[in-house]
Amino acid sequence: MNFASIDIVIFAIYILVIIGVALWVSRNKGGKEKNTRDYFLAGNSLPWWAIGTSLIAANISAEQLIGMTGDGFTMGLAVASYEWMSAATLLIVGKYFLPVFLEKRIYSMPEFLEMRYNSNVKTILAILWLCLYIFVNLTSIMYLGGVCIEMVFGIPLQYAIIGIALFSSIYTVVGGLKAIAYTDFIQVSFLIIGGLVTTSLALDELTDGAGFFAGMGHLTENFSSKFHMIFDEDNKYFPSLPGVLGIFVCMWIVNLNYWGFNQYITQRALAAKSLKEAQKGVILAAFLKILMPLIVVVPGILAFALNAPLLESQKDQVYPWLLTSFLSPGFKGIVFAALVAAIVGSLSSKTNSIATIFTMDIFKPFFGKNMSEGKLVLVGRICTVASLIIAIFLAPFIKIFQGGFQFIQEFTGFFSPGIFVIFIFGLFWKKASAKGAMGVAIATLPLSLFLYYYAEGVPFLYRMGISFLILSGIMVVASLSEKKKEDGKAIAVSANMFTTDSIFDLGAVVIIGILGGLYYIFW
Numbered sequence: 001m002n003f004a005s006i007d008i009v010i011f012a013i014y015i016l017v018i019i020g021v022a023l024w025v026s027r028n029k030g031g032k033e034k035n036t037r038d039y040f041l042a043g044n045s046l047p048w049w050a051i052g053t054s055l056i057a058a059n060i061s062a063e064q065l066i067g068m069t070g071d072g073f074t075m076g077l078a079v080a081s082y083e084w085m086s087a088a089t090l091l092i093v094g095k096y097f098l099p100v101f102l103e104k105r106i107y108s109m110p111e112f113l114e115m116r117y118n119s120n121v122k123t124i125l126a127i128l129w130l131c132l133y134i135f136v137n138l139t140s141i142m143y144l145g146g147v148c149i150e151m152v153f154g155i156p157l158q159y160a161i162i163g164i165a166l167f168s169s170i171y172t173v174v175g176g177l178k179a180i181a182y183t184d185f186i187q188v189s190f191l192i193i194g195g196l197v198t199t200s201l202a203l204d205e206l207t208d209g210a211g212f213f214a215g216m217g218h219l220t221e222n223f224s225s226k227f228h229m230i231f232d233e234d235n236k237y238f239p240s241l242p243g244v245l246g247i248f249v250c251m252w253i254v255n256l257n258y259w260g261f262n263q264y265i266t267q268r269a270l271a272a273k274s275l276k277e278a279q280k281g282v283i284l285a286a287f288l289k290i291l292m293p294l295i296v297v298v299p300g301i302l303a304f305a306l307n308a309p310l311l312e313s314q315k316d317q318v319y320p321w322l323l324t325s326f327l328s329p330g331f332k333g334i335v336f337a338a339l340v341a342a343i344v345g346s347l348s349s350k351t352n353s354i355a356t357i358f359t360m361d362i363f364k365p366f367f368g369k370n371m372s373e374g375k376l377v378l379v380g381r382i383c384t385v386a387s388l389i390i391a392i393f394l395a396p397f398i399k400i401f402q403g404g405f406q407f408i409q410e411f412t413g414f415f416s417p418g419i420f421v422i423f424i425f426g427l428f429w430k431k432a433s434a435k436g437a438m439g440v441a442i443a444t445l446p447l448s449l450f451l452y453y454y455a456e457g458v459p460f461l462y463r464m465g466i467s468f469l470i471l472s473g474i475m476v477v478a479s480l481s482e483k484k485k486e487d488g489k490a491i492a493v494s495a496n497m498f499t500t501d502s503i504f505d506l507g508a509v510v511i512i513g514i515l516g517g518l519y520y521i522f523w
Helices: 005-025 037-046 048-059 064-075 076-105 109-116 119-153 156-204 212-222 243-261 263-270 276-292 300-303 311-328 331-367 373-401 404-428 436-456 460-480 502-520
Strands: none
Touching: 005 048, 005 276, 005 373, 037 263, 037 331, 037 436, 037 460, 048 156, 048 276, 048 331, 048 373, 048 404, 064 076, 064 119, 064 300, 064 331, 064 436, 076 109, 076 243, 076 263, 076 276, 076 404, 076 502, 109 263, 109 331, 109 373, 109 404, 119 263, 119 331, 119 404, 119 436, 119 460, 119 502, 156 212, 156 263, 156 311, 156 331, 156 373, 212 300, 243 373, 243 404, 243 460, 263 276, 263 331, 276 311, 276 502, 300 311, 331 373, 373 460, 404 436, 404 460, 436 460
C-alpha cells in the first residue's frame, strides 16, 4: 500500500503526540526520583477515564484485529460473545475483585498469592506468568502485528517487528505505567476512529454510498445467517463456540481469569486514585467492549458480503484485504495509526507487567532486599528492554505454530483454569490452603495436556469447564485434608466491602440491559 503525503503527515503527528504526551506526564516533577510505586503503579494516580481506555488498549491488539475479523468472516457475529461477555465480566471484577485487591495495596497478582497462601505459590505463579507473557503473549503480539503491517503496508516482517518494539520502548522504559495509561487514551481513540472508518467505508461500498445506518440495515437483512449468536450442535462452528453452555457457563472461566487475575489487565485498576475511580474505569471499559464488535467483527462480515476473494483457510487475510480495498489517501494514515496503536498499546502493557512481576516478585525478594527504590526502578527498565529483545528474536518463529492467534489460545488455555481456581477459592473460601493451591498448580498442565490429547473432539470451552471442575475438586480435597476451621491467611471480607456507588450501579444496569437486548435480537 502506497502512502500519500497526507498519510505520512497524519502518522508522523500520531507518533509525535504519543511520545510528547508520554514524556510530559512521566517527567520527574521537582527533581523527585521515581520510586517503584510511581513507575509500576503510576503513583496510584490514575483517573477513571485513563483506567477504562488503558484496559481496552491492553486487551485489543493484532490478534483481535486479525483473528476476530477473520472469525467474523467465517462464523459471523457469534464470535462477538467474547467481547460482549467480557463487558458482563468486568462488572463482576469491579464489584467483587477490585475491592479486595485495592484494600491490600498490592503491586502484582503474585504478591496477592503470597498474602493469601505463601511465598512458594507466589514464586511458582510468578515464573509461570513471566514465561507466558514473554514467550507467548509478547512474541505473538509482535509476530501478528509485524505480519499485518507487512501484508498491508509492504514493510518486511523483521523491520516491522523491530519498529514496533522500538516505538513501544521509547516511552514505556522511561515513563512506566503512567506514560502507558495516559497515551493509551490516545491509542484507543485512534483505534476506535480507525476501526469505524474501515467499517463505514466498507458499508458504503456494499450499498453504493447509502451511508452507515442504511448499510447496517442492508447487511443484517440480506446476510442474516451471519447474525446468529448461538450455534446449534449441527453447526460446523459449534466446536469453536459451543452453544448456550459454552458461552454462558464455560466462557466465564476464561473471562473471569483474564479480566480479574491477569497482571497486565488488573495493574491498571491497582494504579487507580481510589476504588471508586477504578470501578468507574471498569464501567467505561465495559461500554467500550460492547462497541468493539463493530470494529473487530462486523468488518469480517462485510468482507463476506463483499465477496472477498478469500477462502476460509485464508481468514487471517480478511483484515488486510479490507484495508487495501477501500482506503483512500488520508484514511490510510489514520488506519495505519490505529493498527500501530492497537499493537503498541498492548505491547507496552505486557512489558510493563513483565517488569513489575520480575522486579517485585522475583528480583527484590531474592536479590534486592536492601536495594534502593531508584535501583529497583532501573531493574524494571532493564527487564523491559530485555523482554523486548527476547521477543524480537523469537517472534518470527511463531509461524511454525500456524499463526499467533492459535498459538495464544492453545498455550494460555492450558493454564487458565488452574490460575482461576487458585484465585477464586483464595478470595472467597476461607478453608482454601497453600497445600490446595500447590496441588492445583502442579496438576494444571498435566490435566490440560491430557484433555487436549484424549478429549480432542470435545469443544475447547467444554475442556476448560471440565478442567475447572477437576481442579476445584483437588483444591477442596487438599484443603479439607488439613482439617482446619479456616486457613490462617484467609481473606476477611464483609458485605460493606462490596458496596458500590450510584454511578457504578446505573452503568451496570444499562450494560446488562444492552447485552440482554443484543442477545434477544441476535439469538
